Amino acid sequence: MSWETYDPSLAAHDLVQDLKWDPALRAQFKQNEAAVLDRYPTMRAEERRAIEQRDFRALYDLGMHPYLGGQLSRFIWGNDAGHGAVEASKRLVASLTGAPLEQP
Amino acid sequence: MAEIVFAAGIPHAPAVVGLFEKAPDEARAVVAATFGAVARAMAAARPDVLLVFGNDHLTNSRISAYPDFIIGLADRHAGPHEWFKEWIGCRDWALPGDPEVARALFKGLTKRGFRLNAEAGPLKFDDNLSVPTVMTELDSTGIRVVPVLQNCTVPPFPDERRCYALGQAVAACIAEDMPAGLRVGLLGSGGLSHEPGGARYFKIDEAFDQHFLKLASQPDHAAFLREITIPRMEQAGLGGTAEVLSWFIVMGAIGERCGESFGYTGWPSFRCGIGGVVWDLTKEAA
Numbered sequence: 001m002s003w004e005t006y007d008p009s010l011a012a013h014d015l016v017q018d019l020k021w022d023p024a025l026r027a028q029f030k031q032n033e034a035a036v037l038d039r040y041p042t043m044r045a046e047e048r049r050a051i052e053q054r055d056f057r058a059l060y061d062l063g064m065h066p067y068l069g070g071q072l073s074r075f076i077w078g079n080d081a082g083h084g085a086v087e088a089s090k091r092l093v094a095s096l097t098g099a100p101l102e103q104p
Numbered sequence: 105m106a107e108i109v110f111a112a113g114i115p116h117a118p119a120v121v122g123l124f125e126k127a128p129d130e131a132r133a134v135v136a137a138t139f140g141a142v143a144r145a146m147a148a149a150r151p152d153v154l155l156v157f158g159n160d161h162l163t164n165s166r167i168s169a170y171p172d173f174i175i176g177l178a179d180r181h182a183g184p185h186e187w188f189k190e191w192i193g194c195r196d197w198a199l200p201g202d203p204e205v206a207r208a209l210f211k212g213l214t215k216r217g218f219r220l221n222a223e224a225g226p227l228k229f230d231d232n233l234s235v236p237t238v239m240t241e242l243d244s245t246g247i248r249v250v251p252v253l254q255n256c257t258v259p260p261f262p263d264e265r266r267c268y269a270l271g272q273a274v275a276a277c278i279a280e281d282m283p284a285g286l287r288v289g290l291l292g293s294g295g296l297s298h299e300p301g302g303a304r305y306f307k308i309d310e311a312f313d314q315h316f317l318k319l320a321s322q323p324d325h326a327a328f329l330r331e332i333t334i335p336r337m338e339q340a341g342l343g344g345t346a347e348v349l350s351w352f353i354v355m356g357a358i359g360e361r362c363g364e365s366f367g368y369t370g371w372p373s374f375r376c377g378i379g380g381v382v383w384d385l386t387k388e389a390a
Contacts, residue, residue, distance in 0.1 A: 001302050001342045003259050013167045020163070020187050066343050067162055067257055070301025074191065081122020081193030089305050089375065096303040 007063020110149035110289035117376035122193030151289030158232030158293030183229030212277030271356020294347025296377035323360035359389030
C-alpha cells in the first residue's frame with residue numbers, strides 16, 4: 001500500500017467521523033444504512049457502491065484513508081476487542097487482498 | 105529551571121489490553137515487563153507533571169482540517185472516548201491536567217517556531233493515552249498530565265527531523281520557561297510496526313522493530329535519524345509505524361542517552377510490535 005491514491009476530499013471520511021462521534025447515527029447506520037448514506041450529497045456513486053458492497057479495495061483505490069477504512073470496517077463487522085474487532089480486521093484484509101479470510 | 109526526570113517510549117496497541125488474557129505466555133510476559141518497568145521508573149522519578157506525546161487516531165478532527173499537534177490545556181483529562189471503550193476493552197480513567205504547564209509549553213513552542221493547536225476543552229482520547237494509563241495505573245499516581253496529540257498518519261505530517269527538533273524545543277521550554285524545581289516526565293506513546301486498516305493488518309516487521317529498539321537505546325542519534333526514516337517506517341507498516349515519531353520528540357528533548365528495553369513480542373493478534381524503552385537520565389547526555 002502507499003499514499004498514492006489517498007484523496008482527503010472523499011465524503012466517506014466524514015461519514016466515519018460522524019459515526020464515531022454520534023451514537024444515534026451509528027444505530028441508524030445499523031438499521032437503515034441507505035438513509036445515513038443519503039446524508040452525504042457529495043459522496044460519489046462509486047464511493048457509495050463500494051461501501052454498500054463492502055468492497056474496501058475499491059474504496060481505497062478511490063482514496064479512502066486506511067485508518068478510517070479500518071474504523072469503517074468496525075462499524076460494519078464489530079468493534080469489541082475480544083471478537084468483533086478481530087473479525088472486522090480479518091474481513092477488511094480479505095476484501096483488500098482478495099485472499100480468503102486470514103487467520104491471525 | 106525545571107528538570108526532566110523521567111523519559112520513556114512505549115506502544116499503545118489496544119490489543120495489549122483487550123487480548124492480554126488470550127495472548128501466549130511469552131507475549132504476556134513482554135507486555136507485563138515493559139509496562140511494569142515504565143510504571144516503576146516513573147514512580148521512582150517522582151515527576152510532578154508528565155508530558156505525553158501520542159498520535160490522535162483521527163479522533164478529534166476531520167481529515168479536511170487536521171492539525172499536526174494539539175496541546176490539551178484542560179485541568180482534567182478523561183477517557184477513553186465512548187466509541188473506543190469496547191475497542192480497547194478498558195476501564196474508564198481520569199487524570200489531573202496542568203493548565204499552567206500546558207500554556208507554558210504552547211507559548212514556548214510557538215515562540216520557538218512550532219505551530220500547534222491548543223484545546224481548552226476536553227479532548228477525546230483513544231488508545232494514545234488510555235493504554236498507557238491503564239497499563240501503568242497512571243491514574244493512581246496523582247501525576248498531572250499534559251497530553252500533546254500529534255499527526256503521524258494524515259499526510260503530509262511532520263517528519264522525523266521536525267519531531268526531533270520539536271523535542272529539542274520542548275527541552276528548551278522546560279529549562280527556560282518553566283518554574284525552578286518542577287520535575288517533568290516525558291512519555292512517547294506509539295508504534296511499533298503496524299498497518300492499521302491496511303492489507304498488512306496482521307503483519308509485523310520484527311526486523312524493523314528490533315533495529316528501532318536497539319538504535320533508540322543507544323546514545324547515537326545521528327545513526328537513529330539516518331536509519332529510522334519515514335519511508336522505512338511506512339515500509340514497516342503504512343499509517344501506523346510512524347507513531348514512533350512520538351519517541352523522536354522525547355529523544356530530541358533528552359539528548360543522547362542510553363536506554364533499557366524489556367523484551368519484544370510480535371504476536372500477530374496484537375496487530376502491532378510490542379517493546380518499550382526507559383532512558384537513563386542519571387548520566388549527562390553524550
